[in-house]
Amino acid sequence: MSAFLQIFLGILTAMGGFVEVGELVFSVGAGAKFGYSLLWVVALGTLGIILFGEMAGRVAAVTKQPIFDWVRERAGFRMGLGTLLAANLVSLLTCAAEIGGISIVLRMMSGWPYRLLAILTFLALLAIVWFFAFKWIERFFGLLGLLMTVFVIAAIRLHPDWHAVGAGFVPQVPTLESPKDYLVYAYFAVSLLSSIMLPYETYFYASGAIEDGWQPHEVPMNRIVVTMGFVLGSALAVGLVIVGGQLLKPLGIDPQWPGAAALGPAFTMGRAGLIVALLGMLFAFGGAAVENALTGAYNTAQFLGWPWGKWRKPAGAPRFALAWIVMLTLAVLIILAGVNPIQVVEYSIVFSVLILPLTYLPLLMAAGDRRIMGAYVNNGPTKIAGWFFLALVTLAGLFALPLLVVTRGGKL
Amino acid sequence: MKPADLRQRPPFFDVVRMLMDHQLLDADYVECGKVDDVEIEITDDGTLRATAIFTGPGAAFEHLPGWLAAIAKKFFGKRSKRIPWPEIAIIESRIKLRSTSEALGLDPADRSAARWISKLPGAR
Numbered sequence: 001m002s003a004f005l006q007i008f009l010g011i012l013t014a015m016g017g018f019v020e021v022g023e024l025v026f027s028v029g030a031g032a033k034f035g036y037s038l039l040w041v042v043a044l045g046t047l048g049i050i051l052f053g054e055m056a057g058r059v060a061a062v063t064k065q066p067i068f069d070w071v072r073e074r075a076g077f078r079m080g081l082g083t084l085l086a087a088n089l090v091s092l093l094t095c096a097a098e099i100g101g102i103s104i105v106l107r108m109m110s111g112w113p114y115r116l117l118a119i120l121t122f123l124a125l126l127a128i129v130w131f132f133a134f135k136w137i138e139r140f141f142g143l144l145g146l147l148m149t150v151f152v153i154a155a156i157r158l159h160p161d162w163h164a165v166g167a168g169f170v171p172q173v174p175t176l177e178s179p180k181d182y183l184v185y186a187y188f189a190v191s192l193l194s195s196i197m198l199p200y201e202t203y204f205y206a207s208g209a210i211e212d213g214w215q216p217h218e219v220p221m222n223r224i225v226v227t228m229g230f231v232l233g234s235a236l237a238v239g240l241v242i243v244g245g246q247l248l249k250p251l252g253i254d255p256q257w258p259g260a261a262a263l264g265p266a267f268t269m270g271r272a273g274l275i276v277a278l279l280g281m282l283f284a285f286g287g288a289a290v291e292n293a294l295t296g297a298y299n300t301a302q303f304l305g306w307p308w309g310k311w312r313k314p315a316g317a318p319r320f321a322l323a324w325i326v327m328l329t330l331a332v333l334i335i336l337a338g339v340n341p342i343q344v345v346e347y348s349i350v351f352s353v354l355i356l357p358l359t360y361l362p363l364l365m366a367a368g369d370r371r372i373m374g375a376y377v378n379n380g381p382t383k384i385a386g387w388f389f390l391a392l393v394t395l396a397g398l399f400a401l402p403l404l405v406v407t408r409g410g411k412l
Numbered sequence: 413m414k415p416a417d418l419r420q421r422p423p424f425f426d427v428v429r430m431l432m433d434h435q436l437l438d439a440d441y442v443e444c445g446k447v448d449d450v451e452i453e454i455t456d457d458g459t460l461r462a463t464a465i466f467t468g469p470g471a472a473f474e475h476l477p478g479w480l481a482a483i484a485k486k487f488f489g490k491r492s493k494r495i496p497w498p499e500i501a502i503i504e505s506r507i508k509l510r511s512t513s514e515a516l517g518l519d520p521a522d523r524s525a526a527r528w529i530s531k532l533p534g535a536r
Contacts, residue, residue, distance in 0.1 A: 305446035314535040318525035
């Protein structure tokens with residue numbers, strides 16, 4: 001395959017896999033509640049995920065060691081085990097939220113019972129991960145997730161005030177009616193940041209780089225793919241905020257369900273827009289469900305030193321295969337138990353931000369160690385930006401749980 | 413002895429940094445556990461010498477607080493394997509062994525899981 005085609009496919013895959021159910025719910029919700037005034041958080045989160053995504057890919061390409069190898073080496077068994085359990089719990093909740101999101105969308109399309117659809121979703125995802133090679137899983141969900149671009153088209157067709165949209169990218173705290181509104185604003189800012197910088201993205205990206213056999217000479221390509229893919233991906237998130245701000249806010253609709261976002265394409269493009277939006281959500285959530293199930297298996301196998309990788313047949317990495325099957329099974333059981341999927345989304349997003357510092361610290365230390373990285377070590381600006389974002393996510397982590405409790409999940 | 417003098421003592425080997433918790437690879441470069449503990453002996457002249465490494469849940473759980481280690485051992489077993497020092501071929505970021513994991517008796521859980529999973533379509 002030519003280098004150009006490889007980069008092009010990489011960018012499209014990164015873009016299509018950018019949005020998942022948590023990001024969708026919080027982006028549309030942010031727009032519906034606060035207009036464009038949280039767009040700067042989308043931009044900030046995108047910069048953060050580009051920074052750490054690039055670092056994860058670079059460390060993996062140079063050292064061939066994924067993140068939980070570093071966590072184990074740097075933090076040891078005892079501390080590392082805590083990180084592993086927390087990371088896998090978050091991936092499990094995220095995976096459950098995605099399966100719940102898919103079931104909601106499928107119910108909107110078919111009218112079939114929610115629990116039956118959750119079981120069918122589970123079986124379909126199980127078959128896809130079992131039979132498909134890593135590259136095809138990545139491309140299948142990434143490329144079909146591009147249907148989500150319908151939200152950008154809808155945002156443009158809603159004719160927003162582009163001056164106001166642009167002003168939203170400037171960090172700000174808008175003037176709100178009451179003190180509790182400021183708390184809800186802070187809750188949405190923290191959750192939106194977390195939903196964009198979800199920790200599984202870096203775990204999965206680093207493991208994927210090793211699955212794809214990246215070499216150090218591919219570091220520049222990694223940089224282009226991550227930057228372009230994630231910037232275009234965040235355009236989808238911006239589209240969702242605009243749909244929320246331009247369409248739902250004036251109508252006073254508080255989008256509690258993923259389907260509310262589809263009102264944008266439905267309003268601007270009719271039935272066709274609605275169908276494309278729902279299909280886009282299906283594949284975007286499906287991709288995230290698979291990535292989180294695999295992430296749980298990657299983390300466990302890498303931490304405990306088991307053979308791992310989708311490039312091996314299940315018989316060649318049996319405990320790894322069992323681990324992702326267990327992840328998918330537990331995730332669907334959470335949904336079948338009747339837990340509200342949107343509540344699962346909220347918890348997964350808030351717990352994600354709690355473990356972000358534990359994810360980024362070992363990565364930042366490995367990428368900044370010249371003995372490990374040689375010529376590919378972090379340069380000055382990357383180091384400064386890395387520590388800035390580490391401080392930022394630590395701060396966000398400190399406030400995440402109190403804000404969730406105080407604002408009752410933004411429903412104050 | 414002052415710290416500065418310590419550094420001049422050859423050969424210096426940082427067991428914790430270079431060995432503990434590193435990935436083990438068998439003769440076929442297949443992952444076969446982590447270095448969960450290191451056996452060290454004091455020689456007659458008073459120097460320290462690494463003589464073996466340990467891998468397996470039993471050795472790993474020793475690093476947990478007592479009550480947690482007891483629970484973990486009850487659920488996941490106490491199995492750990494001693495690998496004599498001469499079995500180590502290369503020490504880099506990953507530790508390469510001279511024999512296969514099967515010959516060393518490592519990862520029996522992997523082999524029994526493989527036997528079970530191999531029966532499913534598309535597993536091989």
